[in-house]
Amino acid sequence: MDIDIDLYRHEVRVSTSPLVRLSAIDISPDHPQRTFVFIHGFGGQAAQWHYQMQKFAVENRVIALDLRGHGLSDKPAGGYDMPQTIQDIENALTLLKVNGKIVLVGHSFGGAVVTEYAVKNPDRIERLILMATASEFKLQTTLKLALNLPVWFLKIIEPVTRRWLFAPPHALKSFNANNMAKWNGAEKFPSLNVPTLVxxxxxxxxxxxxxFEKVAESIPGAEDVDIRVSGHMVMLERRDAVDRSIERFLVGEGQRSWRESTRAVKKKKSGRDVLRAQRPWLENYEAGVPYTVGVPNIPLNHLLRSAVRRFPKHPALFFEGSKLSYRRVNHEANRFANSLIALGVGKGARVVLLLPNVPQMVIGFYGAMKAGASAVLVPPIIEPEEVIRQIKDSEASVLVTLSMWAGLAKQIQAGSGVPHIVLTDPAHYLSLPKYLISKWRNRGYGLQNALRWRDLLAGNSNKSPTVDVTPGDLAVIQYTGGTTGQSKGVMLSHRNLVANALQTRHWLPEAEEGKERFLCVVPIFHSYGLTAAMNVPISLGAAMILKTQFQTLDVLKAIKKYKPTIFPGSPSMYVAINNFRGVRKYGINSIKACISGSAPLPIEVQEAFEKLTKGRLVEGYGLTEASPVTHANPLGDKRKVGTIGIPLPSTQAKIVDLSNRKMEVKQGQIG
Structure with missing residues (x-):
């Protein structure tokens, strides 16, 4: 499961005097089979376990801690002895509400730490795993001499050492002198009475x-795995061999050599089997799609922050020949957020984005999220009277729209009383010649006292505002008619949108982080476009190819130029592409996957499009109230053509009797 584990990072306060907060990465799917706790060693960090966390987070709760003084945890002056280290871990697990037994994993001196924990708390340990752990930690002469140097000198060379040591000099010196240098495994290993893998x-x-060899020899009944062609960072250098060894150990199938680990692992029945019995559709999931998704406890804008941190220079937006990197988009979103705050529009306010798929839509949306405001998404294609009614109903404080729609903005302000109008030129982020031409064409459009996007953002900081936005805060008001006639505002929280973005993202198991390109022509102001054409690509660090409307030739030219790999769309779009004369010369075979929404997908349309692209086109289903995607067909051979598919990970669904809505019908019956 390819995920950004830092999305699941948060702090736990293990001490108040002095204040010490440990940084913890905590990923938990629904109905976890086990709980893993990973502990790094001297100078290490929690992130070094990212391969194992991604591997085992599919079915288990996985936790990795930055020890005191390491990684992103607090770095106090003292408290680096073994008793305090164990106390920190015990406090962290209590605060994280870890109940029952755990699989405890330690690397290098982290193996010594988990040994001490297991000796003290044997009833808490299901399995103990020691990686690259020695019976004594006798440092090489060079490093030993370096740790005897004064702290002020070590700080001078810290910029060089921080590439491989994730702790400051004072913490390393104290950790070594008061803990590591004193530790002797010969006194502790024989006391272990839990199943142990070395x-x-x-x-x-x-x-x-x-x-190293003495460790397994000293532990009663320990299994010893010697992995060839690997050094000290074995879990990074030979992660597949390490993962297989752990899997075998968990099911009780020991091995003497890493070579034996190529045999298939037989898994015992677990709580996951109960989940499969409750949700029979899980049998049709493609390989790599998890049954459930651990939803991080973050606001939606942290998806953008994650993409910026991992792929700052990668393209985020392609728009009519221009390119904006993730760093640039983030800076612009910060400026817009700070602009809103300067206007007095902050947490709890409503910001209407009456825009097509232009860069300002993405920037404005995430800027509103960063400011703690809610985005109100109104389709610009409906009647003006209905637009005014929706904006008035939302009690909006700001309206952002195109300068060419200034006339509509005037009507909205008069009818709804929205205090602030922001006008923007659609060519604002294009090249200077294109911007000047567009500005000249739209010179007659304006509104007295309206704010201009360029002027509004120019005087504000590109640093992220310090607004406290929580997952439960309202993120979006999305107007939808459904089957009731007059549109009503559906209120979606940050957690709603984060969950659906990750559910949909994991339905694409072959999608590669930072390498995909989405063709974004479905309107973002629609709930399907909001998730599939913006939030999902941002969660992947993918590039978004924005198109303001679907015009077949224009879209095909964009496909030829930018080579998108994923194309969320509607049946009418795929029909238009299928029927376009000479479509093959536009290189549409770059498209690997498409999920069709908004209307039923005819079988003949699906077959024709797949023949042209050699990719996969499947039908999905959703509703705005669910943020919106709930069902989709598998992208592989397990799909069922002509249906809406099966529920996404972490989705519950049932078919009820037509007359008795509380009674679930049996499989194969109509409901």
């Missing part, structure tokens, strides 16, 4: 080989 790299030269 994994070591055959080429590990950090400590002397006999010190």
């Amino acid at each position: 994994i070591r790299g055959h080429r590990d030269l950090v400590f002397e080989r006999p010190l």
Whole structure:
């Protein structure tokens, strides 16, 4: 499961005097089979476990801690001895509400730490795993001499060492002197009475080989796995071999050599089997699609922050020949957020985005999220009277729209009383010649006292505002008619939108982080476009190819130029592409996957489009109240053509009797 584990990072306060907060990565799907706790070693960090966390988070709760003084945890002056280290872990697990037994994993000196924890708390341990752990930690002469140097000198060379040591000099010196240098496994290993797996790299030269070999020999009944062609960071260098060894150990199938780990692992029945019995559609999931998704406890704008942190220079937006990087989009969103705050529009306010798929839509949306405001999405294609009614109903404070729609903006202000109008030129983020031409064409459009996008953003900081936005806060008011006639505002929280973005993202198991390109022609002001054409690509760090409307030739030219790989759309779009003369010369075979929404997908349309692209086109279903995607066909061979598909991960569904809505019908019956 390819995920950004930092989305699941938060702090736990393990001490108040002095204040010490440990940074914890905590990923938990529904109905986890086990709980893993990963502990790094001297100078390490929680993120070094990212391969194992991604692997085992599919079915288990996985937790990795930055120890005191390391990674993103607080770095106090003292408290680096073993008793305090164990107390920190115990406090963290209590605060994280970890109940029952755990699989405890430690690397290098982290193996010594988890050994101490297991000796003290044997009833809490289901399995113990020691990686690259020695019986004693006798540092090489060079590093030992370095740790004897004064802190002020070590700080001078810290910019060089921080690439491989994730703790400051004072923490490393104290951790070594008061903890690591004193520790002797010969006194502790024989006391272990829990199932233990020892994994070591055959080429590990950090400590002397006999010190590694002695570990398994000293632990009663321990399994010993010597992984070839691997050094000290064995879980990174040979992650597949390590993962297989762990899987075998968990099901009680020991092995003597890493070579034996190529055999398939037989899994025992677990709580996941109960989940499959409750949700029979899970049998039709494609390989790589998780049954459930651990939803991080974050606001929606953290998806953008994640993309910026991982892919700052990658293209975020392609629009009519221009390109904006993720860093640029983030800076612009920050400026817009700070602009709103300067206007007195902050947390709880409503910002109407009456825009097509232009960069300002993405920037304005995430800027509103960062300011703690709610985005009100209104289709610009409906009657002006209905637009005015919806905006008035939402009690909006700001309206952002195109300068060419200034006349409509005037009507809205008069009819709804919205205090602030922001006008923007659709060519604002294009090249200077294109912008000047567009500005000249739209010179007659304006509104007295309206704010101009360029002027509004120019004087504000590109730093993220410090507004406290929580997952439960209102993020979007999306107007939809449904089957009731007059449109009503559906209120969606940050958590709603984060959950659906990740559910949909995981339906694309072959999508690669930072490498995909989405053709975004479905309108973002629609709930399907909001998720599939904006939030999902941002969660992937993908590039978004924005089109303001669907015109077949224009879209085909964009496909030829930008080579999109994923195309969320509607049946009418796929029909138009299928019927376009000479469509093959536009290189549409770059498209790998499409999920069709908004209307039933005819079988002949699906077959023709797949023949042209060699990609996969499947039908999906959703409703605005669900943010919106709830069902989709698998992208592989398990799909069922002519249906809406099966529920997405972490989605419950049932078919009820037509006359008795409380009674669920049996499989194969009409409901």
